[in-house]
Amino acid sequence: MVQLYRELRGKDVGAVRAAIRANRYGSHTAGLGAGYLQTNLAILPEAFALDFMRFCQRNPKPCPLVGVSDTGNPALFTLGRDIDIRTDVPSYNVYRDGRLAERRSDIRDIWSNDMVAFALGCSFTFERALQEAGIPVWHIDNDTTVPMFRSNIDTVPAGPFGGKMVVSMRSIDAGAVDTVVAVSRRFPLAHGGPVHIGDPAAIGISEIGRPDWGDPAPVAEGQVPVFWACGVTPQVAIEAAGVPLCITHTPGHMLITDVPEDVEIPILTASNR
Structure with missing residues (x-):
């Protein structure tokens, strides 16, 4: 994995995501996709989505919201032409009733048509x-x-x-x-x-x-x-909320987007709603 990490540091975003989607790379993404926005991830049932969006709006420092999917659609098309949120993160945490239940590299078999994906900016x-x-x-x-x-x-x-x-x-x-x-x-x-x-x-x-x-x-x-x-x-907030099913990135394992990191994407805050 260390050797592959070194190879991927010199590759473009598409090549990095392809390696992740194919389960060839499953480690942290620090230093990969240089020049492009990386994001944290939270996927929740639609019944919790509005409250979660409010939580992000009220806490823009830890939760800078940069993308939201349509309900049931795993394509975050505003952040890239070929992003599948079910496969393109190196490692996912799956929470059930607020507790971390498992970690996996692919969530296609637990994705459902009522899910909404949130992408949050990453340091x-x-x-x-x-x-x-x-x-x-x-x-x-x-x-x-x-x-x-x-x-x-x-x-x-x-x-x-x-x-x-x-x-x-x-x-x-x-x-x-x-x-x-x-x-x-x-x-x-x-x-x-x-x-x-x-x-x-x-x-x-x-x-x-x-x-x-x-x-x-x-x-x-x-x-x-x-x-x-x-x-x-947000993972800590999700634990406290006890959401029946929620999926996040594993800390350090981010979604790498096609968005240049210096592009201005409006952050929803109380002052610009």
């Missing part, structure tokens, strides 16, 4: 811009998944959806923090600027070396932990 999108600015991204350089943590930051509830925000962490040299903030703010579809810089305990994280999702990443001397809102937040 992987701004990481290439960080690298181009000369900022190392440790988890990409070391072929691991970015560390993600449950925080004590409240989200704004909608219907049955609510709970605490999940954050992702990257270790940044102290002298580069201002640059990182400025770069990431240019990508509101990818969670934008950080939600916290510095002491993890201030946002409820007691052990920086033990992430709730992803892999541990070191914080070396002279570095500062920087935290961004994370697209795993």
Whole structure:
């Protein structure tokens, strides 16, 4: 898988998605599809879709909504000409009654005609811009998944959806923090600027070396932990809601779209509805 990952880093988006659809590649997507928007995923029955959309609208930092499917249609045509949401994500989490029931590489046999798919912006999108600015991204350089943590930051509830925000962490040299903030703010579809810089305990994280999702990443001397809102937040909200059946991406395993990462897609917020 490591060798294939290295090969796919140099391939275009279509080739990467083809490898994923054929079940040839099932690992994380950090560093793949350079220059194109990557998204988190949530698939719910239509009965829960409106409340979930409200949850995204009320929490645009962790849930920047960039695409919604028609009911029962697995093609996210606004994000690509040939996207099948049932096969084009490397790994899916399947939740039943709010509990993680299984992980799989293909959801065609559990897809139903009442399902609605939501695509949410992902922080992987701004990481290439960080690298181009000369900022190392440790988890990409070391072929691991970015560390993600449950925080004590409240989200704004909608219907049955609510709970605490999940954050992702990257270790940044102290002298580069201002640059990182400025770069990431240019990508509101990818969670934008950080939600916290510095002491993890201030946002409820007691052990920086033990992430709730992803892999541990070191914080070396002279570095500062920087935290961004994370697209795993909806998974926590879905757990709390106890939705009978919901499908998400496995953290770190994203949908890679055909949309250039610098294209402006309106985010639905209270101010622009």
